Amino acid sequence: MSQQSINQLHDEGLIEHFTMGKGYRVFILTPSYPFMFIGEIKDVRDDIVDIWVETTHFSQLENRLWHIHIDNIEVFYIEREGEPEIPRLSEDYY
C-alpha cells in the first residue's frame, strides 16, 4: 500500500497526465503573469512542464519555451485527437 500523501498522489497524477500529453497542444491558466498560455507540451522534468508557447496575452512573450511549475497551473486543457480544438489565435485583422 502506498505511503504517499494525497497531495503527493495529486501531484504525481498531474505529472503523469502532462507527461502523457507530450507533443499535444495545451491551454493553461495561471494566477500569475502572464496568466494564459497556449502551446505545445515539449517535456516534463520533475514537476516542471516545458511548453513551446505560441500564444499568451502579450505577443512579446510568445514563440519561446516556458517552464511552468505544475503547482502554478490552475486550469488546463490538453487537446487530443477527436476532441475540441484549442483556438489558433492570430492577429491578421487588418
Place this chain on the structure above:
Amino acid sequence: MLRRYHVVGIPIRIVVNNFGDHNPDGRIYVLKENEEKVRDLVRKNPFTPVDLVEPLTIRACEGDTVEILFENQLPFDAGMHFQEADYDVFDSDGADAGLNPDTTVPCGKSILYRIYASREGTFFFTDLGNVSSTEKGSSIQGLFGALLVQRRGSTWTDPVTGGPLHSGVYADIHHPFLPSFREYAWYFSDEMEIDDLTGNSPLNPMTNQEGESFHGVNLRYEPMANRKRLIDEGVVCPDCDAEEVHHDSWVFGDPATPILRGYKGDPAIIRLIHGGAKETHVFHYHVHQWLGDPTNTQAEILDSQAISPQSHYDVQPLYGLGSLHGAIGDVIIHCHLYPHFGAGMWGINRIFDTLQDGSQCYPNGMPIAPLKPLPDRPAPPEPTPERPGFPNFIPGKVGFKAPRPPLGIVGGREMTELEKNTAIPNARPGAVFAEPTLENANVVEFNVSAIELPVVYNKQGWHDPKARFYVFDEDLDDILSGKKEPEPLVFHVPAGTVIRFNYTNRLPHILDGDAFQLVTRTYESGYHIHFVKFDVLVSDGANTGWNYDSSVLPGETIQYEWYADTELKAFFVHDHLFANSHQQHGMFGAGVVQPRFSKFFDSCTGEEVDHGTQVTVSHPLIPDYRDFSLFAQDFTMLFDKDGCPIQPPPFPGSEDDPGVFAVNYKCEPLKFRLGEDCDPAYSFSSYVNGDPVTPILRGYAGDPIRIRLLQGAHEESHSFNVHGLKWKEERPDLGSHFNSQQHIGISESFTFETELKGPGDYLWAFETEEDVWLGTWGLIRAYEELVDDLIVLTDKSCPPPRTKPLPCPTGKPPARAEPLSTLPPHATPCAPVRRYDVVAFQTPIIYNSYGDHDPYGIVFALAEDVDDILSGKKNPEPLVLRANVGDLVEVSLTSRLKFDLFPFKDGIHPYPPVKEQAFYPPSLRISLHTSLLDYDVRTSSGDTVGYNPDQTVGPGEVITYRWFVDGQHGTCAMWDMADLRNHRSFGTFGAFIAEPRFTTYHDPYTLEEVKTGANVVLKNPLVPTTREYVLIMHDGVRLEDKNGQLIVDPVDGIIPGIEEEEAGDLLDTYDNGSRGFNYRSERLINRYRELPKLSKLFSSEVFGDPATPIFEAYTGDAVTFCLTNPSERRRAHTFHLHGHYWKFDSKDLDSRVQSFEGHIVAGFTADLRLIGGAGGVYNFPGDYLYRSGNIRWDIEQGMWGIFRVHDKLKSHLPKLE
C-alpha cells in the same frame, strides 16, 4: 519617534504669478522658523511670487507622534484640523465641536496639537475656526496644508541641494531598503480672492468683462488671459491667437505654477490634494497612468481622477517618470475642466534626460536649477554640445510658437543634427525621441479628420450649427451627405496594437461668433490621446512647455504613433489646442483597447468594423459581449428650431455655465415628453412619447455588456446611474463591491461590465435633476425574442423567434405592472419574504429648531407611522428599509398625494431652479426605485420607462414591488421616479440597507426590534453587534423660515453675508437650494445671528446640539455609517468624519484607508466601517463632527452633525453586548 513643528497662521499677500496678480488678504500656515523670512520676502517682492508662500507641507514617518505647536497670528480664532490622523478630540481636533473643549485659539495665542501618525498617507490640514465661504474665511484664502506621512524609516532631502528639508512641496524621499522617489505635493484650490497688478479685479482681454475666478495649484495660477495680453500687445508671437500657445514656454517662458522636475524613470508620487472650497476638479496627467488605489494591485488604472474639496489621493505613475517607454520632455498636468484649465489650473512635469547640475540654461536664458539624481539610480548622462538634452536640442525660437515636430507632418521637415543625435534608432513619424512600441506588435493604421457640420440634437430641432467632430475618412462622404448620423468617434483595437494615426485638420480657420462665443481663430488642431504609450514630444497632440507643437494647420495631415500595450478601458481623445473653444461642440471621442484577439462587428448587420459607439465584440476564449460608449456633455451650445440660442451666457465668451446638456450629440428634454395627460410620471414612457433620440443600447436578455462611460465636455460633474443593473466598482478586482452609479468629470473613463439579466427596458441616466430635465437619459433594451436588426452573440444560443410584434407608441400610458406575477431574476423560490407597507404623503418637515421648515414636504413612511407624522407627534425622517441577504422584499406602496398640497399648481416650479423652465405640473403618481437590488425591471424598478409597464401609483392605488436581496450590498439608494421635478426637492427619497443574513435590527435606546430607522443596532449571530447610522446627504431643498419667507440658499446662509450685486453671478443653477442630512439642517447663519463668533458655531455648549442626527456610541463600539445621496443637484459634495477612517471599499481588505468620501452626487452610496470602532483606533471619547468638505456652500448651509462617543455608561444608551 516624536517630531515637533512650530506652525504659525499668518495673514500674507499671496502673489500668484509673474504678472503680479495677487491676493492682498491671503492667509497661510508657515513654519515659525520661516515666518520672518517670508514676511520680509513678501514685503520686498510685492508683485513677484515668493517660494515660501505655498501650502505648508511638512513630513513625518509612520509610527511617529507629531507635536504641532500652533500659533495664531490671524485676525480671528483659528486652528489646525488634521484629516486621517489619530488624535484626542478633546485637545487636538482644531475645532470647537459639540461638548468638546475649544481647540481653536484666538489671535496671539498658541495651542499644542498631538497627532499620531499611525499610517502612511496625506494628513491634510485646514482651519475650522472660520468656515466662512467668503473672502473673510480662512480655507478659501489659502489656509491649508498637509503633513505627509512616509513609510517608517524614511528620510527626505531637498531635490535641489540634496540637503535636509524641513518643509516644502517637493522632496526626495529615501528609505533603507525601498527605492528613493520624488515626492510632489499638488494642491488644487479655487475661488480665492485675486487682484491684478493695479489692485483691481482681473479682466478678460477677450471679453473685456471680469475674468474667471482663481483656479490654481499650490497658490499659483497661470491664466490664459495674462498671456494673451502679451500677444495682443505685440510683445510675443504676434501671429498667435491665445489658447493654442497658452502652455508654450517658447513663447512665454515657464509658468509660475508648479514644475515637477525629475529624470527619466525616476519613481515618483504626486500627493494630490484639494485644499479648495467648491469645485470637484479632474486631475489629468499626460503620458502616465496610475492605480486608482495604490495599495491594491487589482485597482482600476486611471489617468484622470476627479477630486472634491478637502480630499486627497496618491498618484504614483506606473513605471516612473516617462512611463513604460521612457518618454522625455514636458508633460502637462492640469484640471481637465476647461474653464479651470483656461483660468490657469495647470503645471508641468518636466522629465530631463541629461544631468542638471546648475550649469545649464533653458532656451530663453533662464538657468536650470540643479536637480540631484536619486541616490539609488544611475546618474543621467552629462549634457554635451552634441547631445544637450531636453529641451536644448529642439530648434525653437524664443518669443515664437514652438516648432513643429520633425518627420510627423506630411510634407514636413526632416530632423536637424541635434535632433538626430537624440532620436531613437528607428525614428519615424510620431515616434522620434522615445520608442513607444514593444517588439512583435500588431499594427493598424487609421485616417481621421476633424470637420465642422451642423448637428441636430433632438426631434424638436435643437441644433448646433457649428458642431465640430472627428470622423473616419472613409465615412466623410456619408456624413457630409447626411447618409450617416454623426456620433462621437470611437475606434476599437485589440491589446498589443500599434496605432498609426493620420490626422487631417479639415476645420475652418475661424470658429464663428454667436450668442455663446466670440469669434475665435481656431486655426490649428491636434488629436491628443490618453492612456496609450507615445512620444510626448511629437505625438501629444498638444503644445506644452518646451516641447514641439504637435498640431497641424487646416489642410495638413500629421502622423501620430501610439501603442496600446495591454487591455484597457476606453481612452479619451480630444483636441488640445483650442479645446476650450470647440470641444463643447463635439471635438471628443475615444479608443477602446479590447482584449487581444477580439473582433468587432456592427451589431445590426454583423459586418466587421473598427469603429462605432455600439459594437459587438467576439473573442475565441472569453464570452462575446456588446460594447457601448456614452459621452456626457455640458456647455452644449444649441439653438432651437427658430434659431434662438438655448440658455446663452450673460455675454458671448462668458464661462458662466452656458448652454445645455447632452449625450453622444443627442438630448431628450423632459419638457417635450409630457404627453396628452400632462403627467410627468410617463415622461420616460415610449408608449406615450416614443423612444428617446438618445442612445438605446441594445442586446438580448442574458448578453454580457460593457458600458464605456466618458465625459466629452466641459466643466461639470455628472452622475451616471443604471436602473436594474450593477457592476463591480473595481473591474479587475473580484473582491470589490457592486455599484450602479458613477460620478464622472470630463476626461474620466470607466468600464462597467455586467449582463442584461432579463428582458425589458433599463433606464440609464445622468441623474441629477437638471441633467435629466434637459435630456441626458436613454435606455438599455434587452430583447426576449429575436429581432431582425440585432445579431446574436456567437457563443449564445439564438433567442426564440418573435411571437408578438415589437411594441410601438400609443400615446397612452402603459398598462399597470404586475410585480407579483414574476420573481426577481436571481430570487430563490423559497426565499423568506419580508413585507413593508409604505405610504407616500405630504406633510410639513421641520428642519431645525430655528423654524426653518419645508411646508410642502413629501415623504415615504411606514403605514403604521403615518398618523403620528400627520398629527405632529413625529417629525418625519427619510424612510430607511432593511432586509437581509436572501430575503425577498415585498414593498406595498400607496399614494396619498393631493394636488392641493403642492406649492406650484400652475406647473412652473421656480425654486430651486433648473435651466429651461417649462410647464411641468406635479404628478399625483409616485413610485419607489432602489439601486443595487435584484428585480424584474419590467415590474419592480419603480420606473415607467421605455416599453415597460407602469410602475407608479396614483392616489388611492397600491403597487407591491418585489426586490430580492442578492448580496450584502449595504447601502442602496431609494427614491421616487414618477416626477423628478416636483417631488425630489420635497423629500421623496430614503435608503435601503442590504444586511448580512440572520441580522436583526434594534432600537439603540431600548434594544427592541424595529422595522425602520436611521439609527439602529444590528445583531447577528456571526458578526459583532454593530451600531448602524444612516446618513442621507441631500441638497436642492426648498425651505422657508419661521416667518414663512423663502430661504434662498446658499446665499441666505452665507456668513457674514454678501452684497446683493455679488450674489448676482455667484451661483450656477445647481448651487441653489438648502441642504442637510436626513431632513435636518443646522444652518450656521441661525447660530451666527445669536452669537456672531465664527469659531463657536459648532459648539453645543453655546447653542445646544444641532438638529441633524446625534449618533451616540461607546468607545470601541463597532460602527458603520451608511452614506447616500439621493438628491438632486449637480454640485458634488465631500463627506468627512473627524478622528476616524475606514476602507475606501468596505468589501475589499486591500483597499486604501481614508477619512473622507468624495464626489458625492445623486445615487452615491457607501458603507463606512470605522476602523477601531467609535473613537478610532485609540478609542478617544468625545464629539466628532461629521460634515461636508465643501466650504462653498455646504458647511455654512447646515451640512454637519455630531457623532458622540462616550466613555462612561449613560443611562439612556444601553451598551452593546
